[in-house]
Amino acid sequence: MAETRRWELAAHRRLEKGKVVGVVVLDGWGEAAPDPFNCIHVADTPTLDALKKGGPERWRVIKAHGTAAGLPTDDDMGNSEVGHNALGAGQIYAQGAKLVDMALASGKIYEGEGFKYIQQSFENGTLHLIGLLSDGGVHSRIDQLQLLLKGASEHGAKRIRVHILTDGRDVLDGSSVKFVELIENDLAKLRDKGVDARIASGGGRMYVTMDRYENDWQVVKRGWDAQVLGEAPHKFQNALEAVKKLREDPKANDQYLPPFVIVDERGRPIGPIMDGDAVVTFNFRADRMVMLAKALEYESFDKFDRVRFPKIRYAGMLQYDGELKLPSHFLVAPPEIERTSGEYLARNGIRTYACSETVKFGHVTFFWNGNRSGYFHPNLEKYEEIPSDIGIPFNEQPKMKAVEIAKKTRDAILSCKFDQVRVNIANGDMVGHTGDIEATIVGCKAADEAVKIVLDAIEQVGGIFVVTADHGNAEDMVKRDKSGKPLRDKDGNVQPLTSHTLNPVPIAIGGPGLQPGVRFRSDLPSAGLANVAATVMNLHGFEAPDHYEPTLIEVVDK
Ligand SMILES: O=C(O)[C@@H](CO)OP(=O)(O)O
Ligand SMILES: [Mn+2]
Ligand SMILES: [Mn+2]
Structure with a gap:
């Protein structure tokens, strides 16, 4: 009935207008x-x-x-x-977490425009999934990633690369290890079914990718280098080893793990993002994905040197900014x-x-x-x-x-x-x-x-x-x-x-x-x-x- 509602607010029966109202929100x-x-x-x-x-x-x-x-x-x-x-x-309003749950449970996510769009890359390209590996439920949820991995492979994805961001902020520090084990286990099952599915890169959310409000573009660049270019200061042959080894530094924690890439026996990165690939950022929450979404989507971009700007089909789990229409493709419609x-x-x-x-x-x-x-x-x-x-x-x-x-x-x-x-x-x-x-x-x-x-x-x-x-x-x-x-x-x-x-x-x-x-x-x-x-x-x-x-x-x- 929104159209019939008026914008004009009635005067309060008892309270006067004209006072300055200070609203203070103490965060956390x-x-x-x-x-x-x-x-x-x-x-x-x-x-x-x-x-x-x-x-x-x-x-x-x-x-x-x-x-x-x-x-x-x-x-x-x-x-x-x-x-x-x-x-x-x-x-x-039902928020992103819940909307994604519903779309996955009903299978509607695979019928939407966003999925159909990325699906066009499945025949010849790789599907990359980038996001926070956590069950915190603030930005993403690992069970949603698990369902998406399964669903995407059932809907034709033959080669999948997961780019993980470790949490330690919405969940306990050190829990990255168990989340990597969980996903590695799922990926192994997919490989048994003939899907070439691997973790390709990673890093801690606060140091790699998940900056917000354009505070520090270097954070996004570190992620870009690992995820897109396949370059990072640390190279490992598998993600579990990567996370365990990097955590051995006494100052290390999940939030700030340095970026790493997974390489093959000859030292070559196993999952850089290439022309013709599909990319999904699987966080449902917007603020810490908007900057990466800009880097992935905008033809003209000057926040850092992308070196290579692959021609990809990119979709967000949600649309992260309704005003900017960013990204233009998304798997689930955000709350209006x-x-x-x-x-x-x-x-x-x-x-x-x-x-x-x-x-x-x-x-x-x-x-x-x-x-x-x-x-x-x-x-x-x-x-x-x-x-x-x-x-x-x-x-x-x-x-x-x-x-x-x-x-x-x-x-x-x-x-x-x-x-x-x-x-x-x-x-x-x-x-x-x-x-x-x-x-x-x-x-x-x-x-x-x-x-x-x-x-x-x-x-x-x-x-x-x-x-x-x-x-x-x-x-x-x-x-x-x-x-x-x-x-x-x-x-x-x-x-x-x-x-x-x-x-x-x-x-x-x-x-x-x-x-x-x-x-x-x-x-x-x-x-x-x-x-x-x-x-x-x-x-x-x-x-x-x-x-x-x-x-x-x-x-x-x-
Ligand atoms: O830092 C953030 O992104 C979240 C925790 O993941 O905190 P807040 O919801 O307070 O912004
Ligand atoms: Mn807060
Ligand atoms: Mn917080």
Whole structure:
């Protein structure tokens, strides 16, 4: 019924228009019981602690994982893509992971335009599958790769090369070995059936291929050299040996494994990408595949020297950017996220400022706006990116750009040019992913300081704030047994948890502009991230559209 819906939002019955609303998203900041491995608890976070005292009327938790975020099951941890989609869209959409599951289960994936397109290369060319080898379910899932390998061979692929990216970020460090074993086993079965199927290259996701938001093209180049040109500093005869050997370096970890290629007995790479081949990037999530998709698809390209630009048939698991139509061929149609709060508010005259540092910039813009790049209304919106540090692990600079983001945001608030300011503060997540507990504590403190700067500015202009998060990470930094006890190895060391979590996230409202009778409703105990958009619309003085998840707030007489 989308056509009959109006864009004009009705005035809220009780809440005034005209207040500046500051929306702060703490990335990777879940709520969990006090514990030595809860870095948010251990860190000095006076600002967030004070907000928590406002519960239950002005502080509560909301769900940020699983089906509440459009993921296949409630065992799926939250992530930035689905989290910011839900926060911005106010509605829950079946997300990429689930859409791919459905297309594989029904077999529809093999009937679609994307598969038919790549299939044309099967007779004379090789099918290359490039992506994250993991069961984390954030960017890709190994069981989907397994099904695709089987399905592609049953649909005519005779020669298959898999280019793996090891994870250690959404899954435990070191799990790369078992995932390689699993895939090698499947490939051996395919070889028994006469399909020439091998792993051809690899590398750690954060060092090879999976950069995002054009932070560092060298990451993509390293992958290109291995996957397309068949060149890498490390050469091995099989992938299991490669991963095991490269992990022997005491500083090595799955996220940052150097690039390697698999070579034959004579030292020649077994799977460079050649003219006439087909390529599928099997990640469903967009942000860390867009750069590679550009390199594979764009005729003219100047981000690095590709040396050779093979004429291939390329399809993404999904289309990664609907605006750019990139890639132009894809196996599964992405969710069509429509009528986001950003678009509604722009069409109702709300002036918006959004800011983060590079590594999270697309989160508060592209993901927030339903995977859409650019402005809805250039005269009303300003999106500002603070360059992230490049080339150093975030545990070495755990404060990241938190204060810089907050100061830019403060300036935007004090300029009185905007009705909404929206920021993402990255520390809890980016430092949390390193598994470095000390550094994550420093990062959480920096994030808290940044929130204070934003809240102080909101205070000065008589505005309203909403402080929340997109999913958990820093609040639990250790792998636990079923009873919740930290797991230790034989030397007594705990295993750091680098991934996101299943925990809910906090949300707090406040500020001098918040009318005294506004409080969180008590009738929505299982509310989630998608309930935030209606809440924010209310705080701007509008009723939310009927098809949005309900608002978290009510107004009572005081
Ligand atoms: O770094 C990333 O790509 C993911 C984890 O895989 O984190 P986030 O969803 O917070 O961006
Ligand atoms: Mn995140
Ligand atoms: Mn993360």
